[in-house]
Amino acid sequence: MRRFLADTRPLTNDDFRHLWVANIVTVIGAQLTVVAVPMQIYAITQNSAYVGLTGLFGLVPLIGFGLWGGALADVFDRRKILLVTTTGLIVTAVGFFVQAAAGWNNVWVLLGLFAVQQAFFAVNQPTRSAVLPRILPLAQLPAANSLNMTVMQAGAIVGPMLGGVLVPVLGFSLMYLLDAVSLLATLWAVWRLPALVPGHADSGARPTAGLRSIVDGLVYLRGHKVLLMSFVVDLIAMIFGMPRILFPQIAHENFGGRTDGGWQVALLFAAIPLGAVLGGVFSGWVSRVSRQGLAVVVCVVVWGAAVAVAGLALFGAHGAWLPMLPVVVVALVVGGAADMVSSAFRMTMLQSAGDDAVRGRLQGVFIVVVAGGPRLADVGHGWVAAAAGTAVATAGGGAAVVVLTIVAALAVPVFVRYRVRPAVEEV
Numbered sequence: 001m002r003r004f005l006a007d008t009r010p011l012t013n014d015d016f017r018h019l020w021v022a023n024i025v026t027v028i029g030a031q032l033t034v035v036a037v038p039m040q041i042y043a044i045t046q047n048s049a050y051v052g053l054t055g056l057f058g059l060v061p062l063i064g065f066g067l068w069g070g071a072l073a074d075v076f077d078r079r080k081i082l083l084v085t086t087t088g089l090i091v092t093a094v095g096f097f098v099q100a101a102a103g104w105n106n107v108w109v110l111l112g113l114f115a116v117q118q119a120f121f122a123v124n125q126p127t128r129s130a131v132l133p134r135i136l137p138l139a140q141l142p143a144a145n146s147l148n149m150t151v152m153q154a155g156a157i158v159g160p161m162l163g164g165v166l167v168p169v170l171g172f173s174l175m176y177l178l179d180a181v182s183l184l185a186t187l188w189a190v191w192r193l194p195a196l197v198p199g200h201a202d203s204g205a206r207p208t209a210g211l212r213s214i215v216d217g218l219v220y221l222r223g224h225k226v227l228l229m230s231f232v233v234d235l236i237a238m239i240f241g242m243p244r245i246l247f248p249q250i251a252h253e254n255f256g257g258r259t260d261g262g263w264q265v266a267l268l269f270a271a272i273p274l275g276a277v278l279g280g281v282f283s284g285w286v287s288r289v290s291r292q293g294l295a296v297v298v299c300v301v302v303w304g305a306a307v308a309v310a311g312l313a314l315f316g317a318h319g320a321w322l323p324m325l326p327v328v329v330v331a332l333v334v335g336g337a338a339d340m341v342s343s344a345f346r347m348t349m350l351q352s353a354g355d356d357a358v359r360g361r362l363q364g365v366f367i368v369v370v371a372g373g374p375r376l377a378d379v380g381h382g383w384v385a386a387a388a389g390t391a392v393a394t395a396g397g398g399a400a401v402v403v404l405t406i407v408a409a410l411a412v413p414v415f416v417r418y419r420v421r422p423a424v425e426e427v
Helices: 014-043 046-074 076-099 107-135 137-170 170-189 211-222 224-240 244-253 263-279 293-312 325-353 358-388 392-409
Strands: none
Touching: 014 046, 014 076, 014 137, 014 170, 046 076, 046 107, 046 244, 046 358, 076 107, 107 137, 107 170, 107 358, 137 170, 137 263, 137 325, 137 358, 224 293, 224 325, 224 358, 224 392, 244 263, 244 358, 244 392, 263 293, 263 325, 293 325, 293 392, 325 358, 358 392
16 A cells, blocks of 8 residues: 555655645645635626636736746746745735725736736746755655645645635635735745755856747757657646636536635535545555656546536536536546646656756746646636536537547657656665
8 A cells, every 4th residue: 555655755855845844834825816816806797708817817927937937947046036936926915915905806906916926926836846856866756746736736625615615704805815924834945945056057157047048948848859748738638628717607607606605616626636636645656657658648638538527517507406516526536636647747757857957947838838728728718618608618628638639649659658767666
């Protein structure tokens, strides 16, 4: 049984352990905001098309600042970048609190704050990911990524459950305030890190964080088909198969939930993270997988099929009729577990294949893809649902994931054949 439970070796490293423990607190607070923003917009407008605009307002800063943030992480001390961006995230969380407490109920203020928050996030995340190979052995990266994603997804369960239940009672402002306070834990953990100057310092070269540096990183990526394909399949999975923006509407129209929250929307938001946590708890086997490319393809196909099943179940669910709700939740749980395993393998490929001198830029592209894909999904699913309904948007998107992933795998077989040497002797 121990061979299947999560590999906890990375937690023996003090720096990783401090970041990981702080993340337990911070992720819960962050998920309160992730849930509160679309819920507040839907409560103001009762229109998923407006909620879908969060995808557009989040995508633009994610692309620009994600790529630039990766370049910054290859030039400057990564610890200092994390300190600045974490502080920025705290300030934007306070901004969310102020607008909610003042009762402005202005969609455009919400979207503007969201865009600023995503800019700080886009610089923070590639820097944070580029730190791991500097503080851990490469053989422990699959386990470390699984542990990190398990915490993130556990917070994504607790956060939506708390948000869905507490927002109708306590209001949106408290949710945003809790996010700001929780970020102090990560600020403390980052403060304790040693200086993390990129690998170019050892060679005496010092790149600049300009457009040329970003282009060099993209050129480097273009020469590595396996890494490039890892981004392609993730874009397919997220753009076509992530229906999260529809959860408030699904809860309200299909399962009799309130327009401003309730246990139905909490269950829907928590289902995918719950699956990811279960996948993380039983992730001890990931370090022993050698055909990581094939594993990613299989996981993405399972994800798409699970979302399609959830969408098909919505065709038979209307108003307060609840028998189909467990079907939707279970399907999303299965999809969440598959997505978590896929993410762990893709992150490991990226961290172990590139040189440290370009690792920040590669992680910048990664954050643009991983976070930008769902933003595009928010826009697309919002528009399709407004025109054809949530069932069509969800089921059709899941089916598209299955078909397009298989086509991509057949078109680039080198990705399916990609192998690494599993660290069996260390598990």
